[in-house]
Amino acid sequence: MTATERIASALVWVFAIFAIIFLLTPLVVTVAVSFGSSAVFTLPPPAWSMRWYNQLPGTRGLWPALATSVQIAALSTLISLVLGTLCAIALVRGRFPGRDSIATFLVSPLMLPGLVVGIAMLQGFKAVGLREAWPSLLVAHVVITMPYVVRTVLAALSLFDFTLIDAARTLGCSYGKALRKVMVPALAPAFLTSAMFAFLASMDNYPISIFFTDAWTKTLPIQMLQFVEERPDPVIAAISTGLILLAVIALIIGDRLVGLRRLADF
Amino acid sequence: MSASAATPAPAGGQKDRVAWLAVPAVGYLAIVYALPLVFLLARSVTGPEGFTLSLFIQFFSDPYSWRVIWNTLRIALLTTLVCLVIGFPVAIAMARAKGLMQVALLVAIILPLSIGVVVKAFAWQIVLRRDGVVSQFLVGTGIWSEPQRLLFTESGLVLGAANVFLPFMILPIYSVVKLIDPRLSEAGATLGASPFYRFRRIFLPLTMPGLVSGIAFVFSMSVSMFVIPSLLIGDRFQMLATLTGRSFLLMRNEALGSTTAVVLLVLAVSIVVASSWLAKRLGGSQ
Numbered sequence: 243m244t245a246t247e248r249i250a251s252a253l254v255w256v257f258a259i260f261a262i263i264f265l266l267t268p269l270v271v272t273v274a275v276s277f278g279s280s281a282v283f284t285l286p287p288p289a290w291s292m293r294w295y296n297q298l299p300g301t302r303g304l305w306p307a308l309a310t311s312v313q314i315a316a317l318s319t320l321i322s323l324v325l326g327t328l329c330a331i332a333l334v335r336g337r338f339p340g341r342d343s344i345a346t347f348l349v350s351p352l353m354l355p356g357l358v359v360g361i362a363m364l365q366g367f368k369a370v371g372l373r374e375a376w377p378s379l380l381v382a383h384v385v386i387t388m389p390y391v392v393r394t395v396l397a398a399l400s401l402f403d404f405t406l407i408d409a410a411r412t413l414g415c416s417y418g419k420a421l422r423k424v425m426v427p428a429l430a431p432a433f434l435t436s437a438m439f440a441f442l443a444s445m446d447n448y449p450i451s452i453f454f455t456d457a458w459t460k461t462l463p464i465q466m467l468q469f470v471e472e473r474p475d476p477v478i479a480a481i482s483t484g485l486i487l488l489a490v491i492a493l494i495i496g497d498r499l500v501g502l503r504r505l506a507d508f
Numbered sequence: 509m510s511a512s513a514a515t516p517a518p519a520g521g522q523k524d525r526v527a528w529l530a531v532p533a534v535g536y537l538a539i540v541y542a543l544p545l546v547f548l549l550a551r552s553v554t555g556p557e558g559f560t561l562s563l564f565i566q567f568f569s570d571p572y573s574w575r576v577i578w579n580t581l582r583i584a585l586l587t588t589l590v591c592l593v594i595g596f597p598v599a600i601a602m603a604r605a606k607g608l609m610q611v612a613l614l615v616a617i618i619l620p621l622s623i624g625v626v627v628k629a630f631a632w633q634i635v636l637r638r639d640g641v642v643s644q645f646l647v648g649t650g651i652w653s654e655p656q657r658l659l660f661t662e663s664g665l666v667l668g669a670a671n672v673f674l675p676f677m678i679l680p681i682y683s684v685v686k687l688i689d690p691r692l693s694e695a696g697a698t699l700g701a702s703p704f705y706r707f708r709r710i711f712l713p714l715t716m717p718g719l720v721s722g723i724a725f726v727f728s729m730s731v732s733m734f735v736i737p738s739l740l741i742g743d744r745f746q747m748l749a750t751l752t753g754r755s756f757l758l759m760r761n762e763a764l765g766s767t768t769a770v771v772l773l774v775l776a777v778s779i780v781v782a783s784s785w786l787a788k789r790l791g792g793s794q
Contacts, residue, residue, distance in 0.1 A: 246703045258601035258609070261594055262616040265674060268631030269623065271641065275634060283634040285641060325533040332530035344534060351541060353780050355732030357749050358548070358769045359541065361756060365551075366544030385541045388533065439622075446624040449734050449749075452757065463626045463735075470630050470739065479634075482627040489622040493615070502614040506602075506679060 269486055276479035283476070294480040301477055307465035310376070314461065315444035318383035319391075319437050325384075326391030327433075334399045345396060349389040356449030359385070364453040375459035382454055386447050387440035394439070398432030431500045438492055545773070552770045567767045577771070580747040583665060583737075584730035588677075590670040591726045595677030596719070602678065603685040617675045625672060629739040632668035633659060636740070642667075665741040672736060673729050677722040684718030716790045724783030728776050748772045 271285065276294055278287025298304065329348065333341050351359055363382050372378055402425065410420035426433075448463040455464050469478050496505050553559055567573050602613045620628065635641050636658040646652040658664035688711065696706040734749040746754070748768050755765030 257597035261598040265616040272631045328529040329533035336527040338527045362544035362548040
């Protein structure tokens with residue numbers, strides 16, 4: 243290694259360490275504040291306490307919002323998983339023109355500003371008379387979760403060896419049974435990762451959900467933003483810490499199932 | 509009989525029938541998402557007397573609109589630049605890292621991706637306060653002589669936005685860097701190329717598709733971000749997305765909101781189209 247290369251390589255590692263600190267700062271700060279005793283956000287806090295966690299059960303609006311978010315995220319992920327997988331099979335196995343365009347179209351909600359998509363859908367739903375918050379949220383969130391499913395399942399399916407299904411059929415399986423016994427297990431990791439990312443994307447969505455919530459039906463990010471605006475105290479940090487814990491658990495599960503490196507295959 | 513006949517011909521028929529499986533998903537998105545977007549575009553160019561650009565003429569003749577557009581592009585460019593400067597070396601580090609360093613990098617990049625933007629923006633509110641971590645650090649190192657507030661400033665906004673979008677810069681670059689054969693650079697060295705020359709003529713062209721898609725991702729997300737500016741810089745500073753949101757949610761000014769939404773949409777689509785064209789060209793020529 244020459245001196246230039248050594249300097250370049252050292253710089254790369256300095257940047258890497260800096261980036262790790264930078265990326266994890268908001269998470270560490272949130273957790274630290276949530277365990278502090280004071281209502282002002284001093285770091286490090288004067289004393290450690292669980293007082294903000296004790297306030298969680300009585301925080302008005304928190305649990306209904308969490309329930310709404312989980313229901314919408316779970317259902318929309320499930321619907322996307324079914325529709326998205328069927329479509330991915332068609333795109334990989336079918337021989338019709340415009341398959342690339344269809345794949346781009348299904349992933350496109352990720353690339354457009356959420357707010358604009360939200361406004362368009364709001365006006366569309368109004369035009370057909372869909373006004374209730376809950377069904378509107380569900381219909382809209384399928385659009386948010388679909389890209390994650392299509393992207394991941396499409397990639398996995400294009401690597402899947404379809405002659406395995408023919409082999410299973412030769413051995414006496416019906417087409418449906420061959421799909422169930424051969425294809426589904428082979429694609430299980432893809433289903434799980436895409437479902438995980440889709441679920442989290444739905445749970446996290448603000449710019450689209452904001453147009454479909456009302457006073458009674460709010461999703462978690464919207465309720466939390468309202469907390470931040472109304473009463474910025476460490477209760478929000480406690481809620482956030484709970485969500486960080488969930489993300490850590492999801493990450494551990496993802497690591498066990500497909501490995502951290504595969505999760506980074508973007 | 510059916511078993512023997514099932515060999516070639518129905519296989520072709522099955523491939524055609526399999527196309528129908530795409531219909532539910534495509535139909536759903538076409539009705540729920542694409543059609544409303546088309547209507548939004550159509551409505552923005554129709555007045556009582558048919559086709560008109562009056563809403564856009566009105567919007568673009570207001571100097572305030574230009575300031576909003578300038579704010580949007582400037583903040584998005586700065587955010588992208590910060591992400592690129594940090595993200596490029598980190599993507600290289602990630603492709604080379606092993607053991608604990610690799611795990612730390614992967615966790616630092618993937619974990620924030622699974623945490624909501626409201627949570628992160630709220631955390632940056634705390635970090636950027638006058639008594640926050642950044643201010644304390646800068647005073648401690650002697651860069652600032654006294655504590656200052658970064659919250660509700662443009663630097664604070666860029667810092668927070670760069671933090672949220674950094675993984676979207678690192679991951680696409682990482683995915684190309686890890687595929688580059690290190691022997692290419694060694695071959696260059698054997699032939700007498702200097703490290704800088706090798707970087708410029710071998711490494712950089714090969715990473716270009718990743719760089720383009722990372723830049724496009726971060727730039728388009730920064731152009732259309734909404735929650736981060738409203739929490740980190742507040743209402744006095746407007747960008748296209750925050751102005752769109754305010755017009756619909758607070759001001760009940762649907763005409764202005766639809767116009768800014770269409771401007772934002774056109775901006776986002778042109779970024780996507782330009783970057784995929786560029787990526788294809790770079791991929792083809794190398």
